[in-house]
Amino acid sequence: MEIIQILIIIFALFAFSRSVLRIKEKSITKYEFLFWSAIWVIVIIVASLPSITDFFTKPLGIARGIDVAIYISIILLFYLNFRLYVKTEQTNQELTKIVRELAKEKLNQSNQDIKKENKIIFPKEID
Amino acid sequence: METWIVIPAFNEEKGIQKVINELKESGYNNIIVVDDGSKDKTFEKSQETGVIVLKHLINRGQGAALKTGIECALENNTEVIITFDSDGQHQVEDIGNLILPIKERDMEVVLGSRFLNKKSNVPFIRKLFLKCGAGIFRIMYNVKLTDSHNGLRALSRKAAETINISQDKMEHASEIIEEIGKHKLRYCEVPVTIKYSEETLRKGQKTSNAFYIFFKMVINKFSR
Numbered sequence: 067m068e069i070i071q072i073l074i075i076i077f078a079l080f081a082f083s084r085s086v087l088r089i090k091e092k093s094i095t096k097y098e099f100l101f102w103s104a105i106w107v108i109v110i111i112v113a114s115l116p117s118i119t120d121f122f123t124k125p126l127g128i129a130r131g132i133d134v135a136i137y138i139s140i141i142l143l144f145y146l147n148f149r150l151y152v153k154t155e156q157t158n159q160e161l162t163k164i165v166r167e168l169a170k171e172k173l174n175q176s177n178q179d180i181k182k183e184n185k186i187i188f189p190k191e192i193d
Numbered sequence: 194m195e196t197w198i199v200i201p202a203f204n205e206e207k208g209i210q211k212v213i214n215e216l217k218e219s220g221y222n223n224i225i226v227v228d229d230g231s232k233d234k235t236f237e238k239s240q241e242t243g244v245i246v247l248k249h250l251i252n253r254g255q256g257a258a259l260k261t262g263i264e265c266a267l268e269n270n271t272e273v274i275i276t277f278d279s280d281g282q283h284q285v286e287d288i289g290n291l292i293l294p295i296k297e298r299d300m301e302v303v304l305g306s307r308f309l310n311k312k313s314n315v316p317f318i319r320k321l322f323l324k325c326g327a328g329i330f331r332i333m334y335n336v337k338l339t340d341s342h343n344g345l346r347a348l349s350r351k352a353a354e355t356i357n358i359s360q361d362k363m364e365h366a367s368e369i370i371e372e373i374g375k376h377k378l379r380y381c382e383v384p385v386t387i388k389y390s391e392e393t394l395r396k397g398q399k400t401s402n403a404f405y406i407f408f409k410m411v412i413n414k415f416s417r
Contacts, residue, residue: 151412162257162361169227169247169261 067114074113082106105142194273194296197223197266198288201258202279206233209279213242216277219285225265226279229258235279255344256365260358267353274348280392283345287385291347294381301352301378302369304338305345305385312386322403329407330367333414334374338382342366342406345385352378363402364409371413 082103089099112119112135119131128134198221202209209226216224224244228236230252239246247261259276266274273292277283287305294300307313308324315323326341344366348356356372358365373380 158361159359162253165230165249165251165253166257166261166264169249170265173245173247173265 071113071116075110078106078109078113194292195223195269195271196221196273196275196288196292197225197269197271198275198277199259199262199266200224200226200277200279201229201255201262202226202231202235202239203229203252203255203258204231204233204235205279206231206235206238208281209235209238210242212277212279212281213239213244215285217242217244219288221275221285221288223266223269223271225262227258227262227265229253229255254361254365255363256358256368257361259365263348263353263358267350271353272350274350274353276344276346276348278344282387282389284386284388287345287383288347290383290385291345294383295347295349298381299379300381301349302356302373302380303347304340304380304382305343305387306338306340306382307343307385307387308339309382309384310386312384314389315387316389326367326403326406329410330370333410334371336370336374336380338370340382341370343385343387345387360409360413364406364413367406367410368413371410 085094085099085102085106088094089096094102116132119134121131122134123129123131126134128137198216200209200212205212213224213226224242226235226239226244226246228239228246228248230249236246236248245265247265249258249261263274263276273295275288275291277288283305291303291305294303307315308320323341327338330336330338330341342363346369352373355376355378356369358368360368372378
């Protein structure tokens with residue numbers, strides 16, 4: 067086994083342990099945990115047995131097995147990047163909404179304070 | 194017509210009072226300033242003038258500030274909303290011409306164009322990008338304009354209620370055009386003068402930002 071294979075396996079195990087921690091903290095869902103676990107297990111299998119990718123070469127028309135892994139990784143990275151982009155946009159819009167509501171609330175509050183300050187107090191009626 | 198002026202402002206403590214006072218001297222007393230998380234005294238300086246001032250706790254961008262101001266104006270009995278820059282680039286005298294088509298020709302959106310007269314000292318590169326922008330608007334949104342990304346505009350109440358500004362940063366200017374095309378709002382352009390100074394060019398939108406705005410326009414077109 068080459069050093070690069072060992073490094074990839076160690077990294078994948080580390081990343082898998084992070085996924086386990088996140089599911090314990092309940093900061094990711096069960097399905098997200100399964101998705102990431104599957105990714106890291108595939109990485110470990112491909113790193114330990116690179117020849118396994120040769121199985122896909124003929125049907126996909128790609129010369130080397132390892133190229134299949136690289137192409138799939140790139141596609142996956144693009145997809146995850148897109149999902150992150152959408153999520154960031156959503157978070158940004160939600161943040162703006164909160165900032166906007168706080169600005170309006172503060173304005174309403176200061177308007178109410180002004181009204182209270184200007185309230186005319188009439189002297190008590192004489193019986 | 195009840196007119197409200199919405200001014201988004203970010204770090205404009207030096208010039209904001211001058212802009213507000215000029216507007217008030219010309220009889221525009223319904224003014225909303227949205228301080229978009231300035232680090233300087235823009236909020237305090239604006240408040241001293243006695244106009245309505247909203248404060249974003251953190252900087253969210255010009256589009257976000259405009260939307261906050263427009264929503265606030267709609268809560269009042271506004272018939273026309275003018276969007277006006279805080280850096281002194283826009284001229285108060287142009288506001289009357291922006292309101293007129295809404296009042297007399299039943300227009301819903303009136304956009305200022307710096308290319309319908311020759312009074313604006315637009316740098317050549319900026320002119321090139323703005324003209325390209327106008328061409329792209331025509332292709333993508335079927336809205337025919339001579340200028341793009343001009344912040345001086347008038348919206349009727351109906352247009353302000355219809356146009357949804359979801360883009361927080363400078364892309365909102367393209368989004369407004371997209372919304373005009375999408376909702377088939379009646380629009381026209383009127384000549385306005387933009388006065389560029391070293392200060393406004395330094396603080397204002399970077400010409401190179403045009404590529405990012407175009408990227409966002411394409412993304413938005415396909416993700417909706």
